Amino acid sequence: MITGKNYIGEELSNKGDITFKTFNPNENKETEPVFYEATINEVDRAVEKAAKAFYSYKKKTDVEKAVFLEAIAIELESNAKLLKEIYRTESGLPEGRANGEFARTTSQLRAFADMLKEGTWVEAIINKAEGKPDIRRMQIPFGPVAVFGASNFPFAFSTAGGDTASALASGSPVVVKSHPLHAGTGELVSEAIIKAAKKTGMPDGVFSNLNSKGIEVGEWLVKHPEIKAVGFTGSYRAGTALWKLAMNRPEPIPVYAEMGSINPVVVLPSALEEKADFWAEQYAASITMGCGQFCTNPGLILGIDSTELNHFIQKLGENISKLVPTVMLSPGIHEQYENSKSEVLAQPDYSAVNKFGGQLNPHCGRQEIISVSGEAFLQNKNFHKEVFGPFSVVVKCKDKEQLKEVIQQLEGQLTGTVLNSGKKELKEYKEVIDALTETVGRIIFNGVPTGVEVCAAMMHGGPYPATSNAKFTSVGLTAVQRWVRPVAFQDCPQVLLPEALKNENSLGILRNINGKYTTDSL
Numbered sequence: 001m002i003t004g005k006n007y008i009g010e011e012l013s014n015k016g017d018i019t020f021k022t023f024n025p026n027e028n029k030e031t032e033p034v035f036y037e038a039t040i041n042e043v044d045r046a047v048e049k050a051a052k053a054f055y056s057y058k059k060k061t062d063v064e065k066a067v068f069l070e071a072i073a074i075e076l077e078s079n080a081k082l083l084k085e086i087y088r089t090e091s092g093l094p095e096g097r098a099n100g101e102f103a104r105t106t107s108q109l110r111a112f113a114d115m116l117k118e119g120t121w122v123e124a125i126i127n128k129a130e131g132k133p134d135i136r137r138m139q140i141p142f143g144p145v146a147v148f149g150a151s152n153f154p155f156a157f158s159t160a161g162g163d164t165a166s167a168l169a170s171g172s173p174v175v176v177k178s179h180p181l182h183a184g185t186g187e188l189v190s191e192a193i194i195k196a197a198k199k200t201g202m203p204d205g206v207f208s209n210l211n212s213k214g215i216e217v218g219e220w221l222v223k224h225p226e227i228k229a230v231g232f233t234g235s236y237r238a239g240t241a242l243w244k245l246a247m248n249r250p251e252p253i254p255v256y257a258e259m260g261s262i263n264p265v266v267v268l269p270s271a272l273e274e275k276a277d278f279w280a281e282q283y284a285a286s287i288t289m290g291c292g293q294f295c296t297n298p299g300l301i302l303g304i305d306s307t308e309l310n311h312f313i314q315k316l317g318e319n320i321s322k323l324v325p326t327v328m329l330s331p332g333i334h335e336q337y338e339n340s341k342s343e344v345l346a347q348p349d350y351s352a353v354n355k356f357g358g359q360l361n362p363h364c365g366r367q368e369i370i371s372v373s374g375e376a377f378l379q380n381k382n383f384h385k386e387v388f389g390p391f392s393v394v395v396k397c398k399d400k401e402q403l404k405e406v407i408q409q410l411e412g413q414l415t416g417t418v419l420n421s422g423k424k425e426l427k428e429y430k431e432v433i434d435a436l437t438e439t440v441g442r443i444i445f446n447g448v449p450t451g452v453e454v455c456a457a458m459m460h461g462g463p464y465p466a467t468s469n470a471k472f473t474s475v476g477l478t479a480v481q482r483w484v485r486p487v488a489f490q491d492c493p494q495v496l497l498p499e500a501l502k503n504e505n506s507l508g509i510l511r512n513i514n515g516k517y518t519t520d521s522l
């Protein structure tokens, strides 16, 4: 049952007077029950519990933490039916998406558990030589982490999503600032985490969940001296506000904010010679997937002006207008979509390609495509802005040089995509592809940017303003590196060294000893 209360560690609490409800965009009505926004005192208690829990949680072995993460996945699965039902009610997202995101969330938890059981993630390095100090280094957790649930992924980027899974894997307790659009999903997921923590002997305070519908709870959380790092996915406006807040603390802390992207797609001439219709179909589906509410949504398509490009644009427009739109996550996000789209459409020098024009539920996001010349795009930064929803701009560049110039003018992006079918062409456009690589965190060949695999090699990040720190990913196993810092032990007695750094390699992990990777003991 959903109580509407906050989880302050294991305790359910509703001391505040501010309440709110979630909203069902499909039925256009509020849902029950009411949620109680956390008070400043409840925020303090959650963080103090997390700080206390840190002392025992950081001492848990990797195998113990792995058992905890696996137990969360099991608890979620035991309540899957209700979780998916509430997820769909609060987000308006379809059944297939609920199933996919749920499976991704549980497999993500298990992937971090496997990483812990394997153990090499601590990056143990040992330098030992005659006449030199004995120096041994590894990664250790920062301390309590604040996680902001993302509106567009109520399971996979929210309460038990990648930020929480990776922070718990690192040995850091987590305090979640629940997203108000899916507070019920957040509470049920929190219940599963708390049950798993109790069953696996984790300390009270290893996880808390705070409700709020305004910015204060998040601000208090980021300012709390015991919070040591922040994970965020959302808008540029909120991400930079939180980053500035964290930098202005007496003790500044890192904010890993993923703030969006327009994900340029470079369509090289060879891609259109034989497969223009195929790509037009693929991209119509990618642009409208999840009603465009993905940070990897392809918002910008770049090509060289030609008959083939015009044919592709026409087909893309035809396909776009046929797909039936779905509701957006909330009336507020729908309104922001319409407003930011209108700002772009108020600019001069573009051509309307096509849009969905039928009658719909009031909260559906209608997809739309426009095209501009390379010249107009270079002169007007309004065409470069993210429109969070199913909207895309196609840029017709006059030649290869202009295509390169357009890419060089773009801000940092999460992804860049290259469509081509000729090997020779890849050489010819090498400088264009190099310029794209400079701009993005992930470069995709002959595919669509929507869809982010959870694996060790994934990079879901990118140069500012796509993220606040291009060195880190928020998806995949190396996301754990956001919550740890290296510490070097110099001439430390064996008895005081962490297990990963002792002479005997009892964990059997891969270590770098004097420049060679080995699982041998010293």
Ligand code: NAP
Residues within 6 Å of the ligand: 148, 149, 150, 151, 152, 177, 178, 179, 180, 212, 213, 214, 215, 216, 218, 219, 233, 234, 235, 236, 237, 238, 239, 241, 242, 258, 259, 260, 261, 294, 295, 332, 333, 336, 337, 388
């Ligand atoms: P948001 O406005 O970025 O908010 C995300 C979270 O941050 C919310 O929980 C919000 O709290 C909190 N917040 C916002 N401003 C804050 C501030 N100044 N200080 C402290 N906390 C703050 O994202 P959203 O609500 O999910 O959607 C709004 C827009 O964000 C969308 O229309 C879209 O443009 C963008 N967005 C982008 C992505 C992406 O992946 N790029 C994902 C989601 C959303 P409250 O809600 O409680 O006020």
